[in-house]
Amino acid sequence: MQFDKQAPSLRKTNRMAGLARDWRLYLMLALPIFWYLLFCYKPMVGLIIAFQKYNLFKGMWGSKWVGLENFRFTMQMSDFSYALVNTLWLNLLGLVCGFPVPIILAIMLNEMRSVGTKKVFQTLLYLPHFLSWIIIGGMVLQIFSPTSGIINATLLRWGWIDKSIPFLTDGPHWQATYTLVGVWQGMGWGTILYLSAITGINMELFEAAKIDGANKMQQIWHVTLPGIRSTIVVLLILNIGQMMNISFDRPQILGNAQVRKFCDVLSTFVYRTGIENHKFERATAIGLFQSLVGLILISGANFITKRLGEEGIW
């Protein structure tokens, strides 16, 4: 497509002309917008059941209004507080341990000379992202089980340890296992955005740095990292906005009764007290609460970033 270079007074007519010319493309764009309206905005109306005693058959327009009762009930439940703490703690661990890894990996991949080796490593790194947590859960059990897991069995046989390491059966150990498995699963996929950001860096900068005598590490530090800084910042803000959200399958599958106090998070709590009991209004109340906190976090992170002179996400 060409850029029209006409006087500002004519812009409006040009827009109409553009619409007339490209209406098929706009129509195509309308579909994802429609999708968003239908699946992301329309369901928001359903949030009102968080303030109702939801009747399965009368639906959200016919159910009784109860104000903040659902919030009060779920938040006073003994499990709620540590589900909340665990959610924040596990996400924080994931962020601290998991956020830098894709950046480092992307830089390392970028520095690889042989295209073939790079492709092989990339594929191997992406692979875990495509495994469902059910499968990973099975693998984790095989590897980390007490006594019979590969690691414990091997270490026990070699006599390096005389008691198996409770990777899955002791709270803090479990949280470490959970975090590391998550980092392993997500790190390859996370490199994609950084790799494309690195591709966007002007090659002349590297050449100039080389001429100035910068070695590899100095090039990375002074050219690559500043070049992808805005990507890093945006992803960090988005990640902070997700601090209150935690997937259901990962803690549910990796968790077990022995470490319940350490693995119970908001999503599993909501499933147990809201979905299993058919108390959808309570599940909705917690969901709304999570979203509100998420909104505050993301706005805060964005505000601070802008204050620090970076570009935010809006």
Place this chain on the structure above:
Amino acid sequence: MKKILALLLTLALLLGMTGTVAVADDDWITLRVETYDREITGLDVTDCWQLHYAQEHFGDPNHIKLEFVSYARWTEGDLLTNALAGGTAPDICVTYNGSLVQQCIDDEGIWQLDDLIAEYGPNLRAFLGDELLGYGQSDHDGDGTKEQWFIPARRISVANVGNFIREDWLKALNMEKPTNVEEFTAYLRAAKEAKLAGENTMPFSFGIYVPDPLYNVRRFTDAWVDFSQVTEEDWFAYARNPEMLPGAKEGFRWLNTLYHEGLLPDTFALSDNDKANDTALIMGYNGFFSQQPDQPWRTDKNYQIELEKNVPEGHWVTVNPFKNESLGGKTLHDIYAANGLSIIIPLTTDEKTAVAAMKYLDWMAVPENMFAMQNGIEGINYEGISPELGIPYGVKSADAVPNENKMHAGDICFISNGLYYGSDEKNSAALALPFAGYEEDVVASYVDALTDAWTQISFTVAIQAETDYGSTIKSKQGEFLAAVVSCDPAEFDAVYDAGVQDILNSGAQQMIDEFREAYKEGNYRGVFPGNL
């Protein structure tokens, strides 16, 4: 070109969104019936022999078009909840999810069935009996009389507990079948000592049943309960908290001892452990397990036949060591209540169709119709009818029957949970029928399962605290079980007490109080073992 492509894509997507509109033509009505799908190879539940049979003998004469709606068996509760909320539920819904049924009653979304049964369900009433029908009645409007909200299916076999021990291991150890916990523990220790399955020997197969962790554990720990300290009222008040009954603590201590002696697997608390446990049973690593009374011979998990493939002399036999001294040596076994799944008709079904639904259930209850729906055709699904027993013999397994004749008795003829032949004797004789070659073992197992049997507890009023906290308590009980079994024996008392306190604080106290209240008002069912 791109523009045309974009337009075509858009049109294709838009077309995909529009549905087709069904047109009704004459006085025929469509009756949609929920049918469980267990993914049995070759059986299409929406187009199966039983559907055609029912259509021919019931549908066509009554101008009713039957339609079976398939719901995956293990997610039926969620699927049905969604369908009910969306107003798309079948006209006849069946579910094992009691809390969903209670929700439907509370939310007034289902037909009150009294009039329909009175007018159109004489055979159904005769088959179920008034006592069983009572399970589906409750006083929702508070006027003092109970209304019929759901139809409980009749459960033919109520046995629930099956404890099994390896007869070949007993022989190898030169031991008798244990008759009490001491002898049983000695057996487990001896098996471990003798390494009867080599390094993999794990005498006691044990895991946490996550949906209800103490459901299968109380069959052990109840043996330690001191019934001199338990009143009938307590028994019902602690209906969902067997861990709090006086004396039960020692039962958990026993499990703790087994754990620390390496007699039960240290992976017992890990989720997804069932597969590993199944494998261990089949490989012959275990000397004991506890599940359903017909479990070793079931077609879906055939521990006996699979074991024989790996250990030719391997032989599971029933065992009954959990003797309660405070009850004079009774070996308690819990049994199911007489009701099976629940049948409801949602209010989205119009009156004409609701009448058709009741007629269909009534037709199903007529003995010859039920016989056909449960057994299929002579010569195809079974060889013939035994003259002395009056029940079919030579029952074919599913893979020996052609696809167009494949069937599932219980899921489709759902007013009866189990095969029904008209009398208790015939019904129990039929229990062993599908397990040719193991009839004696099966019968012995059922005899044990019904020894000193107490019927599981249920309440005839909605227990609000159970709706609110039930799932939390079960989850806490899993945590509790994992903790008391695996903790350091020196800390056992502290861990046990803290666990009980945690469960009480998480809503169990409210549940216990409400159960107690319901008991005092007579709104309960079940049996107190002290009365056996």
